[in-house]
Amino acid sequence: MTIQYWRQRDRYYRLVGSACSECGAEFFPPVYRCKKCGSEKITDKEMPQTGKVLTYTRLHEPLPGFEAQAPFYLAVITLDNGTRVLSQIVDSPDESVKTGARVRAIVRRARVDGESGQIVYGYKFCTV
């Protein structure tokens, strides 16, 4: 599994998504083909690191490996270029986590493979 995540490290560390070379549309997660104009001329592009909360939930029953964090916030965030990312929101007062809240990207431990496996890092967000 570590390799599956390693492959995405620039996506995870820097929110590198896609930009269409023909119509300029931007996407996160990355795409193979432009969802606006259909072009296959796609390049990597770093997304804005700030945005706002479109909707959120507080998850009480998480996936295996995330138990220690529960309950934690997950949100669909609209980045400042209009693309959307699903992410945890951490280090933020409860009252600040709401629809429309401004957030910024940070890098955190995303998954840890037990006591001896690798640590995978990735984006999370916090309210500003």
Add this chain to the structure above:
Amino acid sequence: MHLMQSKERAAILGYGAYVPYYRLPTTEIAKVWKGGGSGPNVEKAVASMDEDTVTMAIEAGREAVKMSGVQSLGAVFVGTESKPYAVKPTSTMVAQALGQHHTLAADLEFACKAGTEAMQVVTGLVGSGMIEAGLAIGMDTAQGRPGDDLEYTAASGGAAYVIGRRGKDAVAVIDCSTSFVSDTGDFWRRAHERYPRHLSRFTGEPAYFYHIENSVKTLFKETGHKPSDFKYAVFHQPNPRFPVEVASRLGFTMDQIKTGLLNPMIGNTYAGSSPIGLAAVLDEARPGDKILMASFGSGAGSDAFCIEVLEGIEKSRGVNPTVKSMLERGTKIDYSTYSKFRDKLHK
């Protein structure tokens, strides 16, 4: 001559600090282990359960790079004693997150002074012309054994510095530094041990004071500087008392050290301690101000720096959050939450 000074002076082009969001009042620790009272410091900064030296170094590194405007880093050095991996460099993960690949990347370990020696190494690489600019980070998620005196102060945080050729936007020039070391076993952590061990009174006179006094006095002697030449002084802060005492012995006043004295509010951030103290000073300093910074690392040694603030400092204001603003953005936790965050509970 023991002074380390590059022919072409290197300068701080950008800096960024990091203090985690969570604070543990030391009364919480005392409640559990002494039935009341507090530690020497008021609070300590605690990394969350999904933070480590890598994530914190990335945050501080990003701020430093942003302020510097530097596109390409010739070096990424992370000084820390809390590497997430015993074998797998912290610095490559930081470099990747910063989009840097053609770079000399390494982790440095020297207890609490690995951050300042990272600054010296990058200064040397820049001064020699080998690189245009590099990143030096001092960052730790220090841990004390539950119930140990160290638990009151062992904290998380640090700062990052982009050091490069002195251009018109440079924040401060690193004029020179000294290092003084000896074989002194005041504090150590054996391989495979979870928590460090330390000797009690031995950590003071023969360790902290002896090495800092030597590095600073050497700096004074060889530059001709005296304490009154400096607007600010930053000393390594294992607790609130030692830096005040060493300042007094060396002829510095409380006024000179108070800006960089963060231990009462965040604890001892180990390799991050002197660098983040310097960041707090730079947040307030004016062009022309001279700063003395002297770190201490157990084992043992001290690096003393003479830094002069430049005009570029004014343009750097407001680019990054100040240390003060990071101290204000935080929330208190109790001992049980801290235990969960720092992996002291085993299921």
Add this chain to the structure above:
Amino acid sequence: MASSKAYIASVGFTPIGDHWEKSLTDLAVEAARGALAPLGKKAPDQIIVGNMFSSMGAGQEHLGSLVASALGLSGTTAYKVEAACASGGSAFNVAYNLVKSGAIDSALVVGVEKMRDLEPEEVSQALAMAESAEYTQFVGATFAALNGLLARYYMEQHGVSRDELSSIPVLDHSNAVTAGHAQFRKAITPEVVSRSSMIADPLRLFDCAPVGDGAAATLIVNDGANVASKHRVEILGGKIATNEFSIYEREDMLDFKATKEAFKAAMGQAGLAPGKLSLVEVHDAFSVVGALSLEAMGFSKKGMGSKDAKAGRYSPGGELPINTFGGLKARGHPVGATGMYQIAEAYLQLTGQAGKNQVPGAKYAATQNIGGVDSTSAVHVFGGAA
């Protein structure tokens, strides 16, 4: 291979729940035997198994050959079709198209899922596999979490209250009381929903379909099959459609485009106006998904799915009865089998065998089976019972 009409000749299914004594294969065989009865000793031309996560649930793949062999029908063309929670509906659609086209004359479709051998967190992991490993599972989001995000958005966008959102689970439980195969045969009130434990705020336990084991099967035939069946129902149309894979990739997260497209196409094939339907089996894996599905199929206006349910439009005797045996929430949701249960239920309704749950005079029925959060939707339309 002339195109002809395709029919459901028979169905078979197990009750849904905790089948501690029965394996994945036991369940599949039990349901399949019921559906195979009209064939006697003859084998169907193909056996198609709908299943989502037998690899995790039972450490087993290769279900086509496994089930064929267990039925004593080795030699038969057999394979598995997987489309997450829409596996059942998708397997059925493949079989339907093959039989209708005349490529084959008969097909046994078995939807099966073994969930109870897993611990709850393992079930969460298994269900999450319906969503992006790199961008959804990676951040720790469960399938329920995505629906929690959707539920808050839906409630905020359309001013839907907690009690309104509860109306479909309440309706499901009420319908399941008299459904013999349902997992939960107990009526509930909106208070039960709003006081149940929090799963993914605002979604609570009773907003979410339960975990259960089950299998359901149908025998699909055309006129070339020469199968004697007491009751048969014509498959009038069927379509699988897809949406942008993840909800956060969609311009409008509340627009269930897959369901909209699949429903439109299936009804078009049937040549039927929506008003003609006597009942619809809706994929309400979560309360909010039921509401958005009703809206996507055009039965409710945007934002009105739950409100219309609360007003009684979808209750027995209402304008358009839905989830006549309890839907996913109360009949149960053995993931890969769910679509096949819906179809079996439509068959019972149209052949007048629905007992106390019978919709009087039921003539046409539709089933809507979703995979992911409308990432896949399989809709089928039935009628012409004989």
